[in-house]
Amino acid sequence: MSNAAHPEVVTTHEVHHDEHHAHHHKETFITKYIFSQDHKTIGKQFLITGIIWAIIGGLFSVLFRLQLGFPGQTFPILETFFGKNAAGGLITPEFYYALITMHGTVLVFFVLTAGLSGTFANILIPLQIGARDMASPFLNMLSYWFFFIASIIMISSLFVQTGPASGGWTMYPPLSALHDAGEGSKIGTDLWLISMAMFIVSSLLGGLNYITTILNMRTKGLSMTRLPLPIWAMFFTAVLGVLSFPVLLSGAILLLFDRNLGTSFYLSDIVVNGQILPNEGGSAILFQHLFWFLGHPEVYIILLPAMGMVSEILSVNSRKPIFGYMAMLGSLFAIAILAFLVWAHHMFVTGLNPFLGSIFVLLTLLIAVPSAIKVFNWLTTLWRGNIRFTPAMLFAIGFVSLFISGGLTGIFLGNSTIDIHLHDTMFVVAHFHIVMGVASFFGMFAGVYHWFPKMYGRYLNKTLGYIHFWVTMIGAYLIFWPMHYQGLAGMPRRYLDKSIWTNFNVFQDLDAMITVVSIIVFAVQLLFVFNFFYSMFKGRKVTTPNPWGANTLEWTTPINPGHGNWEGEIPEVHRWPYDYGKDGREHIMQTEKPGANESEHH
Amino acid sequence: MQVFFIIAILALGFLIVFQIAKASEYVSVLRGEEKTRKQNNRVNAFLLLAFLILGLIGVYYCNERLEGKILAFGSADSDHGLLIDKMMKISLIITGIVFFITQVLLFWFSYKYQESDNRKAYFYPHNNKLELIWTVIPAITLTVLVTFGIVYWFKITGDAPEGARQVEVVGSQFKWEFRYPGKDKILGKKYYKKTTADNPLGQDWDDVNNHDDVYGTGEMHLVVNKPVELVIYAKDVIHDVGLAHFRMKMDAVPGMPTRMWFTPTKTSKQKAKELGNPEFTYEISCDQMCGAGHTRMRGTVIVETQEEFDLWMATQKPKYAELMEAKEKNEAKVDTTAAKTVAQLEIKK
Numbered sequence: 001m002s003n004a005a006h007p008e009v010v011t012t013h014e015v016h017h018d019e020h021h022a023h024h025h026k027e028t029f030i031t032k033y034i035f036s037q038d039h040k041t042i043g044k045q046f047l048i049t050g051i052i053w054a055i056i057g058g059l060f061s062v063l064f065r066l067q068l069g070f071p072g073q074t075f076p077i078l079e080t081f082f083g084k085n086a087a088g089g090l091i092t093p094e095f096y097y098a099l100i101t102m103h104g105t106v107l108v109f110f111v112l113t114a115g116l117s118g119t120f121a122n123i124l125i126p127l128q129i130g131a132r133d134m135a136s137p138f139l140n141m142l143s144y145w146f147f148f149i150a151s152i153i154m155i156s157s158l159f160v161q162t163g164p165a166s167g168g169w170t171m172y173p174p175l176s177a178l179h180d181a182g183e184g185s186k187i188g189t190d191l192w193l194i195s196m197a198m199f200i201v202s203s204l205l206g207g208l209n210y211i212t213t214i215l216n217m218r219t220k221g222l223s224m225t226r227l228p229l230p231i232w233a234m235f236f237t238a239v240l241g242v243l244s245f246p247v248l249l250s251g252a253i254l255l256l257f258d259r260n261l262g263t264s265f266y267l268s269d270i271v272v273n274g275q276i277l278p279n280e281g282g283s284a285i286l287f288q289h290l291f292w293f294l295g296h297p298e299v300y301i302i303l304l305p306a307m308g309m310v311s312e313i314l315s316v317n318s319r320k321p322i323f324g325y326m327a328m329l330g331s332l333f334a335i336a337i338l339a340f341l342v343w344a345h346h347m348f349v350t351g352l353n354p355f356l357g358s359i360f361v362l363l364t365l366l367i368a369v370p371s372a373i374k375v376f377n378w379l380t381t382l383w384r385g386n387i388r389f390t391p392a393m394l395f396a397i398g399f400v401s402l403f404i405s406g407g408l409t410g411i412f413l414g415n416s417t418i419d420i421h422l423h424d425t426m427f428v429v430a431h432f433h434i435v436m437g438v439a440s441f442f443g444m445f446a447g448v449y450h451w452f453p454k455m456y457g458r459y460l461n462k463t464l465g466y467i468h469f470w471v472t473m474i475g476a477y478l479i480f481w482p483m484h485y486q487g488l489a490g491m492p493r494r495y496l497d498k499s500i501w502t503n504f505n506v507f508q509d510l511d512a513m514i515t516v517v518s519i520i521v522f523a524v525q526l527l528f529v530f531n532f533f534y535s536m537f538k539g540r541k542v543t544t545p546n547p548w549g550a551n552t553l554e555w556t557t558p559i560n561p562g563h564g565n566w567e568g569e570i571p572e573v574h575r576w577p578y579d580y581g582k583d584g585r586e587h588i589m590q591t592e593k594p595g596a597n598e599s600e601h602h
Numbered sequence: 603m604q605v606f607f608i609i610a611i612l613a614l615g616f617l618i619v620f621q622i623a624k625a626s627e628y629v630s631v632l633r634g635e636e637k638t639r640k641q642n643n644r645v646n647a648f649l650l651l652a653f654l655i656l657g658l659i660g661v662y663y664c665n666e667r668l669e670g671k672i673l674a675f676g677s678a679d680s681d682h683g684l685l686i687d688k689m690m691k692i693s694l695i696i697t698g699i700v701f702f703i704t705q706v707l708l709f710w711f712s713y714k715y716q717e718s719d720n721r722k723a724y725f726y727p728h729n730n731k732l733e734l735i736w737t738v739i740p741a742i743t744l745t746v747l748v749t750f751g752i753v754y755w756f757k758i759t760g761d762a763p764e765g766a767r768q769v770e771v772v773g774s775q776f777k778w779e780f781r782y783p784g785k786d787k788i789l790g791k792k793y794y795k796k797t798t799a800d801n802p803l804g805q806d807w808d809d810v811n812n813h814d815d816v817y818g819t820g821e822m823h824l825v826v827n828k829p830v831e832l833v834i835y836a837k838d839v840i841h842d843v844g845l846a847h848f849r850m851k852m853d854a855v856p857g858m859p860t861r862m863w864f865t866p867t868k869t870s871k872q873k874a875k876e877l878g879n880p881e882f883t884y885e886i887s888c889d890q891m892c893g894a895g896h897t898r899m900r901g902t903v904i905v906e907t908q909e910e911f912d913l914w915m916a917t918q919k920p921k922y923a924e925l926m927e928a929k930e931k932n933e934a935k936v937d938t939t940a941a942k943t944v945a946q947l948e949i950k951k
Binding site: 168280322351383394401415474494502583584 | 612615616619620622623624626627639642643646647649650653657660661664668669671672673682683685686689690693694696697700701704705707708709710711715716717718722723724725726727728729732733736737738741744747748750751752754755756759760769774794795797799803804837838839841842844846847849850851852853855856857858860861881882883886887888889890891892893894895896897898900939
């Protein structure tokens with residue numbers, strides 16, 4: 001994987017005539033598919049690793065839902081999967097917490113951060129800005145391999161004797177800091193922390209690369225305000241990640257110190273299992289500040305790329321420009337700024353100073369303004385369009401619907417007064433699964449269906465796509481909508497067994513229904529995975545370079561672009577990417593020069 | 603065997619769906635791709651509209667089914683809880699309206715503006731006036747919500763009124779312990795390193811305020827219509843005192859005592875009668891995940907009249923008195939045995 005074997009990366013506009021690009025040199029299997037420095041291959045590596053993780057993380061949720069839906073019943077299949085942790089077909093409480101911890105960590109970080117923004121930032125940035133590759137293809141490759149190492153460590157933690165970390169994906173100390181507080185707080189938590197440290201390195205290497213590439217390597221004529229919206233979204237995502245992930249890293253390292261070196265950053269006044277610990281003066285809440293300083297931007301790290309791609313897909317398939325490009329950009333910017341200023345709304349009931357709390361209420365609810373602008377702009381984009389319902393478009397519409405539903409419940413939780421009651425109840429679970437989990441997944445699916453032809457030169461099967469969309473859409477609402485009611489009854493989240501509670505023990509039918517639906521939805525995701533891998537090799541071939549009639553630069557490359565993306569010169573850009581239906585023309589590519597008597601030019 | 607069958611059925615189902623999907627692809631090529639594409643488009647547009655209508659019916663149905671199982675807005679059993687209920691109601695009305703309008707527009711536009719040969723998409727890149735309107739309206743609405751929210755928030759989290767009774771709540775894996783001040787109405791000092799089996803809360807016996815403090819576990823006693831301030835500690839990991847019926851909640855953090863106060867407005871008996879459920883009891887749930895026993899970390903609250911409470915208190919022995927008694931007994935034991943030995947020795951002489 002020497003640099004010499006790698007095509008020259010063009011960094012300035014002056015050398016566009018450079019004829020150096022793919023096919024000129026020999027690539028071995030290893031340099032082409034494994035230690036590849038081609039951004040497209042790296043993107044696919046992120047995607048496929050993400051898919052594998054999504055299956056693992058999703059399967060965990062289905063398995064523990066079995067126990068939640070049918071308490072007391074034994075499921076031999078659980079023992080097959082988990083051995084002594086589910087002896088006799090019943091998950092032990094300790095292992096239940098390990099499962100939800102892994103489910104959360106895997107889906108938030110490994111699937112929706114690496115698998116979503118890692119995939120599409122890699123694939124789309126160079127293609128849509130007209131660059132031959134990332135600013136540093138080598139660091140980009142390292143980014144994937146650090147993610148891979150993080151994955152290996154996390155997977156290995158599933159097989160240690162005391163089980164994986166079980167402190168929840170938020171890993172609050174002292175539960176996560178005291179070896180005696182539970183089985184999962186032993187070696188499993190160390191592995192979790194080390195894996196996350198590797199993951200953060202990966203995400204920083206990726207993020208710095210994305211920012212540099214977007215700022216420096218745009219093709220001629222592509223000013224920042226002519227960038228397609230996915231690129232803007234990836235840009236803000238990368239900025240958020242670069243500024244907030246290091247804070248989590250410091251939090252994780254201090255936790256490792258507390259666990260193994262006897263420091264007291266997070267520990268004070270503790271009597272655990274009758275044993276009096278010497279630590280005094282630490283603050284358990286400090287970790288929460290450090291964690292949520294990443295944790296909240298993280299939500300937008302997950303959501304912004306989905307928003308960007310959805311904006312693009314809605315516009316392309318409505319055959320209409322995105323409404324209010326500058327407002328879309330401004331609201332992305334506002335969300336990115338506010339994302340840093342709202343972390344303590346996760347901590348309203350930790351004993352936080354009430355005055356500080358009130359400031360966070362104000363800032364949190366402010367986010368609803370740019371979010372509302374985005375929703376109204378998406379709606380106006382559909383208005384008087386000529387809409388084509390490709391599977392990608394359906395997922396984009398589904399995204400908007402879920403974003404509305406989940407966003408509005410955020411107005412409840414962001415208001416500290418209501419949060420006192422709803423904090424840590426099933427209402428929270430319902431809220432963030434809809435707005436962050438399922439909505440972002442919809443953005444990701446939309447992206448996969450839309451750009452699959454660019455990735456593999458083939459189409460995904462459409463009928464399977466439609467089945468996938470409809471079952472997932474209906475299923476997502478069936479699973480998460482009624483969950484709000486459990487929260488309104490005060491039912492705390494992360495309860496395995498409600499039988500001893502007189503007031504929370506009233507939702508048995510509902511839990512059973514949710515479990516059955518989640519099994520069906522999971523099965524349909526497997527159908528999608530099958531469609532993905534099958535179509536990669538056997539799908540219908542793409543015969544035209546621009547199958548969706550889109551304007552952006554990736555569709556000016558050959559159907560199967562090599563490393564370097566364009567044969568010959570990199571195209572020059574003359575307009576913004578959203579000239580659909582302008583002056584009676586179906587669409588006008590970004591590369592087309594403005595006509596002599598063209599109306600309003602952007 | 604059963605598992606094998608299920609897997610076999612699933613695999614078969616997959617195969618069938620896949621074959622249909624594959625076949626539909628060939629059919630579309632045969633029939634003309636453009637024609638099939640347009641048909642698909644119409645079907646999906648219709649389904650989106652159907653989803654909207656059935657979805658709204660579903661929302662209504664779900665509410666009918668589950669409304670009776672939630673804690674109804676306005677049914678809170680504390681003064682603060684009523685404020686929280688009111689805030690929820692305001693938020694629900696506002697978000698409900700927005701939800702309805704935006705979802706209807708989303709699916710209606712999708713249906714109405716589905717691809718048609720007779721329509722050309724309308725080039726409409728921006729409109730500053732519209733954008734200004736839908737920036738300002740949400741901003742004003744949110745100002746209303748923020749104002750209500752913050753006013754209530756300060757009322758709820760402000761200082762407890764003078765004379766509010768204090769009760770100490772201590773969480774540990776996986777139980778709740780309580781301490782009530784005695785006649786002096788002051789909770790004595792404590793230090794975690796003094797914790798022993800006899801002194802579970804680590805009370806400092808040098809502080810005389812501790813001598814009349816009453817210790818209890820599992821069950822918390824409160825007086826109706828009297829403000830109470832909970833002083834909350836945790837021994838090992840973070841817990842959370844969740845009082846759903848009072849709509850109150852506060853973390854218990856090791857090393858950092860937290861506080862919350864409220865006034866219960868109904869006795870447990872009144873509430874049980876009101877609900878027609880003699881089994882009813884107020885519960886304390888641990889709302890912050892605290893380890894394997896999190897699900898079972900249950901406490902109860904008994905709200906009673908002042909007289910009942912005083913009666914109950916009268917039957918409780920302060921931990922200090924208990925310890926002293928035990929000590930005296932021990933000493934007496936030691937004394938008598940000592941006396942016996944002396945006596946025996948004397949007899950031997």
